[in-house]
Amino acid sequence: MPANLPPEYFEVEKRYREAKAPAERIEALEQMLAVIPKHKGTDKLRADLRRRVSKLKSKQQAKKATSRGDVGYRIDREGAGQIVLIGAPNVGKSALVAALTNAAPEVSNFPYTTRIPTPGMMRFEDIQIQLIDTPPIIREDVEPWFLDMVRRADVVLLVVDVTADPVQELEDTVVLLEEKRIAPLRLAQLYEGRQGWTFRPALVVANKNDNASAQENFQIFKDLLEDDWSMVAVSATTGRNLAVLKQMLFERLQIIRVYTKVRGKALERNAPFVLKKGATVEDLAGKIHKDFVDKFRFAKVWGNEVYDGQMIQRDYVLKDGDIVELHV
Ligand SMILES: Nc1nc2c(ncn2[C@@H]2O[C@H](COP(=O)(O)OP(=O)(O)OP(=O)(O)O)[C@@H](O)[C@H]2O)c(=O)[nH]1
Numbered sequence: 001m002p003a004n005l006p007p008e009y010f011e012v013e014k015r016y017r018e019a020k021a022p023a024e025r026i027e028a029l030e031q032m033l034a035v036i037p038k039h040k041g042t043d044k045l046r047a048d049l050r051r052r053v054s055k056l057k058s059k060q061q062a063k064k065a066t067s068r069g070d071v072g073y074r075i076d077r078e079g080a081g082q083i084v085l086i087g088a089p090n091v092g093k094s095a096l097v098a099a100l101t102n103a104a105p106e107v108s109n110f111p112y113t114t115r116i117p118t119p120g121m122m123r124f125e126d127i128q129i130q131l132i133d134t135p136p137i138i139r140e141d142v143e144p145w146f147l148d149m150v151r152r153a154d155v156v157l158l159v160v161d162v163t164a165d166p167v168q169e170l171e172d173t174v175v176l177l178e179e180k181r182i183a184p185l186r187l188a189q190l191y192e193g194r195q196g197w198t199f200r201p202a203l204v205v206a207n208k209n210d211n212a213s214a215q216e217n218f219q220i221f222k223d224l225l226e227d228d229w230s231m232v233a234v235s236a237t238t239g240r241n242l243a244v245l246k247q248m249l250f251e252r253l254q255i256i257r258v259y260t261k262v263r264g265k266a267l268e269r270n271a272p273f274v275l276k277k278g279a280t281v282e283d284l285a286g287k288i289h290k291d292f293v294d295k296f297r298f299a300k301v302w303g304n305e306v307y308d309g310q311m312i313q314r315d316y317v318l319k320d321g322d323i324v325e326l327h328v
């Protein structure tokens with residue numbers, strides 16, 4: 001069967017032949033693999049390329065293990081929560097981070113564009129949420145730092161491309177994570193009793209939903225999925241549903257915003273304190289100053305579920321949007 005290779009293949013192949021450093025050769029091979037169409041005629045070629053990649057990788061790994069200090073990447077949490085975007089090559093992770101945050105990661109129609117994780121801050125109403133763009137997740141190369149980043153994230157976004165093969169992309173990512181004992185939070189009960197697992201809140205983001213035909217693909221994708229994922233169809237290019245995505249992310253983070261008021265001053269929403277859902281006035285006092293916890297006498301609250309200036313005690317459970325006047 002003829003292989004019918006696209007012209008890009010020959011471009012990257014040329015780069016492969018010219019590449020000297022192992023990392024460059026691996027990169028070129030991976031790009032070759034990504035542009036080769038998947039059919040019977042290319043089975044052998046793909047298998048051969050994969051073999052070459054893994055050979056080079058194992059050589060590199062051996063080197064890495066001996067060179068000290070190579071611990072990978074770790075991005076400190078900033079803002080009201082840390083959300084990591086993961087997925088197959090070219091699905092639009094970087095485009096989403098560029099559209100949603102102040103960061104400008106490189107976006108290109110070439111798979112394997114992103115090489116290192118890049119954080120950006122996303123504004124949601126009056127708070128900032130951190131999003132992290134990551135290199136594509138692929139079987140041959142899941143590094144420990146990447147898994148740690150996923151395990152530590154408050155929410156994991158599984159990004160797929162509705163115009164490509166979203167079912168496969170999602171399955172590949174989920175299977176890979178499961179092999180590393182990471183699973184979506186909603187499965188935690190199902191997996192009860194298993195040791196060493198990490199469960200993270202997850203959301204499927206079906207990107208490139210630019211038009212009616214993409215929307216049809218999204219419907220098919222939803223129908224084909226056996227599991228009950230929470231998901232949203234968006235377009236990084238047109239901006240479609242990005243506001244919905246932001247709202248969903250805020251809800252997923254399970255946080256509340258609480259404003260403080262000084263006695264005798266007017267009610268106004270200053271910069272909020274961000275607390276976990278279920279937090280009490282005592283938690284708020286502790287966040288302001290630890291002395292406030294001991295010296296707390298009572299507080300007054302203005303909000304949706306209370307009457308204005310209602311007197312509350314330290315065990316009052318705060319709601320998103322509450323304005324609190326602490327009396328110490
Ligand atoms: N039509 C359309 N194209 C998009 C959309 N989002 C991203 N793209 C395009 O898809 C290609 C890949 O986008 P990237 O953001 O670089 O993809 P990525 O997932 O970061 O890719 P890697 O870094 O290789 O893993 C680029 O050509 C983007 O312009 C979208 O919503 N609609």
Ligand SMILES: [Mg+2]
Pocket residue numbers: 093094095106107113114133134135
């Ligand atoms: Mg990218």
